Amino acid sequence: MKITAKTTAVAALCLLLGMAGSGFAQEPTVNLTLKDAIRLGFERNLDLKVELYNPAMAEADIRRTLGIYDPLLTLGANYNRTNSNNTLTFRPQAIDQATVNAGVSQLLPTGTVVGLTAESGWVDSSFNKYYSNGVSLTLNQPLLRNFGQEATELQINVSRLAKEESIERFKTRLSDTVAQIRSDYFKLYNLREVLLVKRNSLALAQRILADTQGRVKAGVLPAMEILNAEFQVATREKEVIDAERGVRDQMDVLRTSLQLPLGAEIVVADTPSREPYQIAEDAALTTALVNRSELALQRAVVRTNDLQQRVARNQTLPDLSLNASAGMGGFDRGFLRGLEKTATVEEPNWGIGLQFSFPLGNRAAENSYIRSKLAMEQSTAQLQSLEVGVTRDVKAAIRQVSANYKQIEVTNRGRAYAEDRLRAFEKRQAVGLATTKDVFDVENDLVTAKGNEIQALVDYNNSITLLWRVTGEILDRQGIRVTDKQADPLYDRLK
Structure with missing residues (x-):
């Protein structure tokens, strides 16, 4: 069994x-x-x-990050009213100002920022009324800190x-x-x-x-x-x-x-x-x-x-920038006449300068480096x-x-x-x-x-x-x- x-x-x-x-x-x-x-x-x-x-x-x-090279478009419109005493008559007067502007700026690989701005305005006061128009080209170029393509494109x-x-x-x-x-x-x-x-x-x-x-x-x-x-x-x-x-x-x-x-x-x-x-x-x-x-x-x-070390070393330098501008403008009681003055460069303007800044001690940049x-x-x-x-x-x-x-x-x-x-x-x-x-x-x-x-x-x-x-x-x-x-x-x- x-x-x-x-x-x-x-x-x-x-x-x-x-x-x-x-x-x-x-x-x-x-x-x-x-x-x-x-x-x-x-x-x-x-x-x-x-x-x-x-x-x-x-x-x-x-x-x-490549977006830093995208041109920047700016548009603006402003209205301003001020009340003040006329220095000749010692009577109060009101001044109305209205402006519109449009601009575009572009960053370049060297760190340069180039901008172009057009502005048109109207001024109305007790004694005068006129139109103002202008076009200006600006440039900002770092010369020490932030100079060059490596710093710009970090x-x-x-x-x-x-x-x-x-x-x-x-x-x-x-x-x-x-x-x-x-x-x-x-x-x-x-x-x-x-x-x-x-x-x-x-x-x-x-x-x-x-x-x-x-x-x-x-x-x-x-x-x-x-x-x-x-x-x-x-x-x-x-x-x-x-x-x-x-x-x-x-x-x-x-x-x-x-x-x-x-x-x-x-x-x-x-x-x-x-x-x-x-x-x-x-x-x-x-x-x-x-x-x-x-x-x-x-x-x-x-x-x-x-790469970050080299750029950090650059950041220890003083900030020295070149600023330059050139433009043209026109003022007239008639809007079209003001545009004509602007177009014919009857009233040109320009400027150039240097801007320097450096933190005493510079501990932030030095320790980052x-x-x-x-x-x-x-x-x-x-x-x-x-x-x-x-x-x-x-x-x-x-x-x-x-x-x-x-x-x-x-x-x-x-x-x-x-x-x-x-x-x-x-x-x-x-x-x-x-x-x-x-x-x-x-x-x-x-x-x-x-x-x-x-x-x-x-x-x-x-x-x-x-x-x-x-x-x-x-x-x-x-x-x-x-x-x-x-x-x-x-x-x-x-x-």
């Missing part, structure tokens, strides 16, 4: 496993190559889309460097995403291969169970051997279920990162490479120092701080630290590739030895020199050896991925090119 009950339980578990396997196979299948997985990640990954908005916003900042250049920084951050995020997709892809390969090993192990256990049942019925083996065989079958069935769950969980990970349809069964179409990877350490270090997006980002920070120098030194030290870290990472990654490639050979030999050992124990069992438990123990060793072999292959390819990541060439290796215009469509879409 005990044997029958256990046999029934095993049969029920097999039925459950069959139903799970049937459902697993009925899902729509997506044959996914590694190249397609990376392409889909580049196009669809939501985290990358979120990161891409930062360069788009940086582009908006550039366009905003915020423009800072915004451009900020966009460069945001592009490098996007490339860093993209490199991490591509590396993660490769890792997730190979992990799915690993889990599927392990699932296949577990299923083969289950099939072998079921065969041994059937053979053991026949031997017990023939009286060759004791009945307890069936109990052990049934336990081994049940254990392997649970391992298959766990392996299938691992495959399903990993497919969910890829579906999420690649935005694939829910329920699609992902089948990896590419296998990890077994080819030896040739590495020249000096070339890898040079590539890393040139291509790593983290280093490019920090170099942009250094350039920003250097000191702070900018400290920020420059800090960013330079951070760049040096990153370069040292990159060098260390590249060397460690190269050693890891070599070690993992050797591990493939070790696990290959371990798997071959485990296969030979299992065949030997199966032969010994057939002649009664080994128990069923001995065979299962050896078969467990074979399953472990096969798992180690699969893992070693995946680890080797993951170490290559890591090497590409730390040398900054992973995007080039996968055929991905990122330009400084990458996010401009997002900006253009909302213009």
